[in-house]
Amino acid sequence: MIYCIRxxxxxxxxxxxPEVTDLTSDIxxxxxxxxxxxxxxxxxxxxxxxxxxxxxxxxxxxxxxAPLRFSRLMERVEGISQKVLTQTLRTLERDGLxxxxxxxxxxxxxxxxxxxxxxxxxxxxxxxxxxIVEHLDxxxxxxxxxxxxxxxx
Amino acid sequence: MIYCIRxxxxxxxxxxxPEVTDLTSDIxxxxxxxxxxxxxxxxxxxxxxxxxxxxxxxxxxxxxxAPLRFSRLMERVEGISQKVLTQTLRTLERDGLxxxxxxxxxxxxxxxxxxxxxxxxxxxxxxxxxxIVEHLDxxxxxxxxxxxxxxxx
DNA sequence: CAGCATCCCATAAGATACTG
DNA sequence: CAGTATCTTATGGGATGCTG
Numbered sequence: 349m350i351y352c353i354r355x356x357x358x359x360x361x362x363x364x365x366p367e368v369t370d371l372t373s374d375i376x377x378x379x380x381x382x383x384x385x386x387x388x389x390x391x392x393x394x395x396x397x398x399x400x401x402x403x404x405x406x407x408x409x410x411x412x413x414a415p416l417r418f419s420r421l422m423e424r425v426e427g428i429s430q431k432v433l434t435q436t437l438r439t440l441e442r443d444g445l446x447x448x449x450x451x452x453x454x455x456x457x458x459x460x461x462x463x464x465x466x467x468x469x470x471x472x473x474x475x476x477x478x479x480i481v482e483h484l485d486x487x488x489x490x491x492x493x494x495x496x497x498x499x500x501x
Numbered sequence: 502m503i504y505c506i507r508x509x510x511x512x513x514x515x516x517x518x519p520e521v522t523d524l525t526s527d528i529x530x531x532x533x534x535x536x537x538x539x540x541x542x543x544x545x546x547x548x549x550x551x552x553x554x555x556x557x558x559x560x561x562x563x564x565x566x567a568p569l570r571f572s573r574l575m576e577r578v579e580g581i582s583q584k585v586l587t588q589t590l591r592t593l594e595r596d597g598l599x600x601x602x603x604x605x606x607x608x609x610x611x612x613x614x615x616x617x618x619x620x621x622x623x624x625x626x627x628x629x630x631x632x633i634v635e636h637l638d639x640x641x642x643x644x645x646x647x648x649x650x651x652x653x654x
Numbered sequence: 655c656a657g658c659a660t661c662c663c664a665t666a667a668g669a670t671a672c673t674g
Numbered sequence: 675c676a677g678t679a680t681c682t683t684a685t686g687g688g689a690t691g692c693t694g
Contacts, residue, residue: 398551
């Protein structure tokens, strides 16, 4: 449970502001039930998803609302190279976020589309995104506010 | 509005499953009000936060529940190098997620602590984390399920 | 103690050329 | 069309040594 938020020991200092306790208790309960392996896999998925291109590709597919061919993606995902687009699509496919369909015609046609998991993930990330945008002005060292803490060991 | 989820044109194919429409409408409304600059800055913040170490460091600080010295962080953030810890801490500080306090003693003492923004961000990410862990088994190409779509142009 | 400076390497990403 | 192959460059990160 490396990344989870719950304190491991009751002997440690914890935040005592009621606000904090209220907000975090749910998540804490959840974290305590998460295994190291689950935590690690979730970490990987987050890291991959938040990389340079994946979210953008998922968004383009969502925005299109229909399967897109490789070349259409190249046009719409501005700035990506062919190699990186291919790589990223393969990763997204492996993670079950998109589906790749090859139509064995001449010339070949390949279509990529969002899976329902891909759409759901995008929704979840969008929620986080929204929170960040709403707090954009606070992400600034000059506005940093300390958290009140008291020892309770 | 590069990454937002809303379709730009009403003439495009959109998902018509009621489920989809219901779930996404809120986020769509929000996305339409997001400027390119906001979107870009949020993107940067997400990318930085989801990098290798930041979440782990924030978690360790949250878990400790009190300010930690540099050397305590080195111990608790297993596997990180001194250089990268320093770098990451500086970035977290610039983004207003932690506060660095230097006590000009001999030998010098430096303490790092979470800001309320840092704690809040951690909570938001934990929510996403939780969703991912609950759907861990679905992140698999073999379980991919297409999204139903209909043209509405 | 808490770092900065330096060197080194592994990986990510970009550019270009070629192909089933 | 939708890639693959290859080369080069940029970046992240690790290891080591030094210092106010």
